Amino acid sequence: GKVRVPTHIVSTICDDRGEEPTYYGVTMSELIEGDYGIGDVISLLWFKRKLPKYATKFIEMCVMLCADHGPCVSGAHNAIVTSRAGKDIVSSLVSGLLTIGPRFGGAIDDAARYFKVACDAGQSPADFVEGLKKKGIRVAGIGHRIKSKDNRDKRVELLQKYARKFFPSTRYLDYAVDVETYTLQKAPNLVLNVDGCIGALFLDLLASSGCFSDKEAAEIVEIGYLNALFVVARSIGLVGHALDQKRLQQPLYRHPWEDVLYTS
Numbered sequence: 001g002k003v004r005v006p007t008h009i010v011s012t013i014c015d016d017r018g019e020e021p022t023y024y025g026v027t028m029s030e031l032i033e034g035d036y037g038i039g040d041v042i043s044l045l046w047f048k049r050k051l052p053k054y055a056t057k058f059i060e061m062c063v064m065l066c067a068d069h070g071p072c073v074s075g076a077h078n079a080i081v082t083s084r085a086g087k088d089i090v091s092s093l094v095s096g097l098l099t100i101g102p103r104f105g106g107a108i109d110d111a112a113r114y115f116k117v118a119c120d121a122g123q124s125p126a127d128f129v130e131g132l133k134k135k136g137i138r139v140a141g142i143g144h145r146i147k148s149k150d151n152r153d154k155r156v157e158l159l160q161k162y163a164r165k166f167f168p169s170t171r172y173l174d175y176a177v178d179v180e181t182y183t184l185q186k187a188p189n190l191v192l193n194v195d196g197c198i199g200a201l202f203l204d205l206l207a208s209s210g211c212f213s214d215k216e217a218a219e220i221v222e223i224g225y226l227n228a229l230f231v232v233a234r235s236i237g238l239v240g241h242a243l244d245q246k247r248l249q250q251p252l253y254r255h256p257w258e259d260v261l262y263t264s
């Protein structure tokens with residue numbers, strides 16, 4: 001019989017060998033001629049399935065709402081400085097992306113992980129928060145530099161409003177909001193932030209959409225798909241900032257001495 005040479009790569013999300021490329025079996029023609037958007041493309045290439053309209057719209061909302069949050073955040077600052085150092089768009093983008101992590105934009109996966117364990121275990125928000133505090137761990141998805149009890153994050157409000165209208169269940173979001181109610185008693189800036197809101201709502205999507213088995217949902221949370229949503233979204237803004245600096249022909253950035261506390 002035929003002997004197949006062992007392959008070095010296994011790929012399960014797409015196929016570019018036929019007449020037209022496919023994303024998890026969906027042809028380019030169907031994508032373009034059908035009612036598909038970027039949320040569907042993410043569903044096919046990341047989650048390997050078609051998701052209902054309310055879910056793909058939610059993914060698109062996450063991308064739209066996280067695309068930019070001004071020039072002062074870590075990622076944009078890096079992209080701006082890099083662009084002004086004369087580097088190309090890819091370098092500026094990557095420089096900005098590298099700041100995404102546990103403090104900035106990359107707390108979505110951990111928020112989902114921690115909220116899931118605590119909510120599934122029926123842990124009270126107080127026990128959850130205090131338990132993490134004892135371990136010296138910050139609550140992922142809680143806290144913001146400029147947003148607070150009296151200056152709410154509109155993005156978080158919009159996502160919550162949408163989910164409460166269209167999601168079959170918002171059990172995890174409700175838990176995250178209860179956690180926020182508790183943390184706000186400690187400090188006014190310990191709000192449920194955009195990372196935490198997306199993390200909790202993705203748990204709700206995984207658990208209540210009927211599109212994922214418990215095992216698949218657990219694997220998605222364990223592997224950590226969700227920070228990638230912020231990465232994809234913020235790439236749009238980072239490129240915008242890099243281009244903006246070039247368009248404005250901004251000179252090399254040098255931080256002012258007055259803004260450094262020299263102690264030596």
Ligand code: Q5B
Pocket residue numbers: 066068069073102103104105106107137138139140141142143144145146187189190193194195196
């Ligand atoms: N404390 C976000 O902190 C920030 C606590 C906490 C328990 C917490 C902080 C944090 C978890 C990570 C997270 C996503 C670093 C944020 C984002 C996207 C963005 C960004 C933008 C965009 C802010 C002061 C005191 C200390 C701390 C305590 C603070 N957070 N305790 N759990 N979560 N959150 N990141 O204001 O006793 O004095 O030692 O790490 O979810 O990234 O727009 O900017 O779109 O670009 O710098 O929205 O909350 O406060 O670090 O000086 O802490 O509060 O232990 O207590 P701050 P710190 P103590 S959304």
